[in-house]
Amino acid sequence: MKIIQPQDLRAADLPGLESPFFALEKARRFIQNNPNINLERLLGQPATYGLGARAFNLQRNTHIENVLREIRDGRLLLVFDSIDGEPSSPVVRWREEVGGEGRWQVTDTGVDHEIIAGVNALNQHGITPGDLRVQGSLGVGSLPSGDFAMEYRLKQREQASRQDVQSGGSPSSFSKNVSPVSPLTKATESSTTEAPPEVHLEIGIFTDGTLNNAENSRELEERVATECVEAFERGEMSLEECEYRLSLALGGSYGNAPSNVAKLATHYAETKGKSGNRVIHRLWVYAPGIGTKTGEGDSLVGSISGMGETGIVSQVRDVFANAANRVSELELPGQIRVLKVDLFGFSRGAASARHAVYEIQKGQSGALGEAFRKEGIDWPEETKIRFVGLFDTVAAIVNPLLLDFAPGNSLNEPVRVSLDPAHVERAVHIVAADEVRKNFSLNSLHNADGSLPEAFREISLPGVHSDIGGGYPDAQREDVLLTPYHLIPTSRHRWPEQTMQWDNLEELRSTIASEGWVGERSSPDQLSERYESATAGFGAEADSYLGIYKKVSFHPAPDGRVELALRMVREVRGEYSRIALKVMYELAKESGVPFGDINRSESARLPEDLEPIAETILDQVASGSDSPSLSTEQRALIRQRYAHYSANYNPLRTMVKGLVATFRLGRHFSPNAPADSGKRTIHPNN
Secondary structure, three states, X not given: OEEXXXXXXXXXXXXXXXXXXXXXXXXXXXXXXXXXXXXXXXXXXXXXXXXXHHHHHHHHHHHHHHHHHHHHOOOOXXXXXXXXXXXXXXXXXXXXXXXXXXXXXXXXXXXXXXXXHHHHHHHHOOOOHHHHOOOHHHOOOOOEOOOHHHHXXXXXXXXXXXXXXXXXXXXXXXXXXXXXXOOOOOOOOOOOOOOOOEEEEEEEEEEXXXXXXXXXXXXXXXXXXXXXXXXXXXXXXXHHHHHHHHHHHHOHHHHOOOEHHHHHHOOEOOOEEEEXXXXXXEEEEEEOOOOOOOOOOXXXXXXXXXXXXXXXXXXXXXXXXXXXXXXXXXXXXXXXXXXXXXEEEEOHHHHHXXXXXXXXXXXXXXXXXXXXXXXXXXXXXXXXXXXXXXXXXXXXXXXXXXXXXXXXXXXXXXXXXXXXXXHOOOEEEEEEOOOOEOOOOEEXXXXXXXXXXXXXXXXXXXXXXXXXXXXXXXXXXXXXEOXXXXXXXXXXXXXXXXXXXXXXXXXXXXXHHHOOOOOOOOEOEOOOOOOOOOOOOOOOOEOOXXXXXXXXXXXXXXXXXXXXXXXEEEEEEOOOHHHHHHHHHHHHHHOOOOEOOHHHOHHHOOOHHHHHHHHHHHHHHHOOOOXXXXXXXXXXXXXXXXXXXXXXXXXXXXXXXXXXXXXXXXXXXXXXXXXXXXXXXXXXXX
């Protein structure tokens, strides 16, 4: 089943036309069951991107009603394919006559002239239902309905010319009196004098990371702009506190900003062009990140394990289905001659991109081949994986069925993260030099012996995981516990400064301070109250802070409890990830990826103090350096103002009945805890 405009009607579509009255409800169900239908194209409207989930759903509902109105008025048509059965009230019928003859008849009034012209032409040339079932280059079913008479005459001449040549004559001896050639011309005939166009297809596939979902991010922005402004004007809470509470209530994917993968996706060209005998189509598809659903709550199973209906394998399957659907809408004039694929991913989405390569290289038997087959698309004659762009690959699979409970280990079944250089023209991996979390082991492109395939690059930049892949807001109050809480003996509650726990934390504080996370380049901080309702000793605004934090509880009675932890509070900017964005963009463009100019985009604009750093990194990467060197001042600026501190023991927080609830899963457990060695685990590509 499909919905088309009258000018796109083929001869074979005519018997499958449903009358407008019966088409309305069927079309509504068809659209609801196929969310990837391009309604904007049907309505002749430009594509829109970057809407929040709520705005997207509202717009889509409006589009659905407009499409149904167009069907009711005959400006759009619902067509049944052979596998759908027959329409309830066909607009065009085949009527048998005496002697076995028959004619096509239009059963409805007020139909489009394309339909009437097509039916008249079918009758004029004696086309039967059997003739229409033959499509492709050897039949008439694929000829346009409105121009059927002209196209059919051209086809007759081509076939007559071929027959004349085969019989030893010359094409110039073609006579107007030649008998019409049957539409059921045998496939053994030689090719036509004018070769059909070569179809070349380029697809950009963008798979986002865990709890990264561009539409959900924009949904939060929309709600903050309305609900939080109203709450602020009523004096109920600050804008920042309202946004924080909304993000907790909606889920992590709403609180994260759009990633670099999402930003790149919207700059991938969607074009159709001709070059000689080639027809070149370009399109892109985006998959929301692992553990997320657009407009819905996040999946705990998916975000923790990378498995399930929002896991890596499902993400690849879904994005392939979306791609196949987009290709089917192109109504290509023939089989795809060459398919070029560009893939981009961040975090687990980078693992998805690598798994997608594995599936593509399997050809027709892979997941993309299956998706194409479901849409009736023949597998391309030639398939190329032109570019794979990865931001800090972290597969982190947890598979209880295989007794794999450690996300940081090298076991990733059923995901295939090994990238085969024999099937990839070029791959670029940008990795986080400062990431040390135990559960965020890196899936490198380097081989076990340390070598790197010639077509691969792995570029290390300062920062942690999302400093590379994006997702941090432009400004963020980072309030982190750098250690677990240490319980003070009851006898020392009044003098915690005189305990061994305090001394150990002070020593660690000195070590971390020497790493330069807080300094003269730090931004002034608006201190948070996310751990306590009142934080003694801190005002409304202060310099960034690194020190020992004392938590006093009055339970259990009678003595209560005193705990100590190392705490750092800073104002951290998020624009640094745009440098990795620009690096990937430039290297992808160099490899022929059809990106538009991202430098004009506000989402790629850099603050003035980062521009010299970006220039240095881009110049060195262009010169072949995979570990750009920066001055001491530049590194200090990045660390104090832009680099986040991802390894922490922060408690888990959520909203319960409108209140912020805090959960600690054991004193020493945190999903963001650093590796025991203090260094990141790196798994090789092979």
